[in-house]
Amino acid sequence: MHISGNTVFIPGATSGIGLALALALHAKGNEVIVGGRRTDLxxxxxxxxxxxxxxxxxxTDPSGIRRAAKTxxxxxxxxxxxxTMAGIMRVEDWTRPEGFLASAEATVTTNLLGPIRLIAAFIEHLQTRPDATIMTVSSGLAFTPLRVTPSYNATKAAxxxxxxxxxxxxxxxxxxVxxxxxxxxxxxxxxGQRxxxxxxxxxxxVTEVIGLIERDPDAREIQVERxxxxxxGEARGDYAETVAAVNSLDPHGR
Incomplete structure (x- = not known):
């Protein structure tokens, strides 16, 4: 993805990383469309x-995705x-079904089915463009799990x-991609994460992300140093220590 001259759609960008990235990309000379559920935002x-x-x-609404894509x-x-920015992250207790099932289903719907449905709605159009990009959004927790967010970790690994x-x-x-x-x-x-x-x-x-895209438009994975x-962790050979460190130090980490 080149840093400028694009027309970019970011669903799930009314706050947080999505909105900050949308504003930064607009400032770099891109046309940006922000998508979200709340009309007031x-x-x-x-x-x-x-x-x-x-x-x-x-x-989370398949028909809504198709309508928005057409528009x-x-x-x-x-x-x-x-x-594909939209996502949720919830604490779950998998030792009892009433402590996780509804949350797990909602997380899978938002974090995994949402991006899949978005890609399905846009893939045909994107292939007509001379230079197109699908940017997915996973997480560091796709590679090192946080104990209290099993569904989030799993969807980001997926x-x-x-x-x-x-x-x-x-x-x-x-x-x-x-x-x-x-x-x-x-x-x-x-x-508490803020x-x-x-x-x-x-x-x-966001500043580091924009710099990474600018320096390497063909990057497969966009990774800030942190x-x-x-x-x-696994490649370094200290995966167990990495998991222990994350779960002892950061109860809210992503």
Missing amino acids: LARISAEHPGIHTIQIDT VIAEHPALNVLI IHMLSETLRLQLAGTTVT SELEPPSVATDLMP DSDFAMPLDEF VKFLRY
Whole structure:
């Protein structure tokens, strides 16, 4: 993905990493469309950030995804970048079914089925563009699990392997696949995460991400330095120590 000259759709970008990335990409000379469920937040974004386009979309609703995709493609036919940002993260207790089942199902629907359905809605159009990108969003916890968020960890691990496999299937087309792998970032994804001593400041994270894209437009995995501790524990040979460290130090980490 080149850092400028794109038309970018980011569903799940009304706050947190999604909104910060949308604003940074717009500042770099991209046309950006922000998607989200809450129309009040979308209206505020439009008012506060002229030039940012918005559309209502619920990524847990298959028909809503299809409707939004048709609108985005019709209104922005140059669309060539899809960033599947929407996600949730919840604490779960898997020692009893009433402590996790509803949360696990919601997490799978949002974090895994959402991106799959989004890609299905846009893949045909993206292949008509001369230079297109699907950017998935996994997590450092796809590689090193946090004990209290099993469904989140699992869905992000699935997103990683989905990204790897899509890259193989789309080889030879005009569509590339890039995987953004955040560490714990100071957002409201989890209660207390915004104020966590372990969370990377949001502006620092997005600045580093933009720099990484700018330096290497063909990067398969976009990794800020802070996430590499989680990403490469197994490769370093200290996976057990990495898991222990994450679970002893960071109750809210991503």
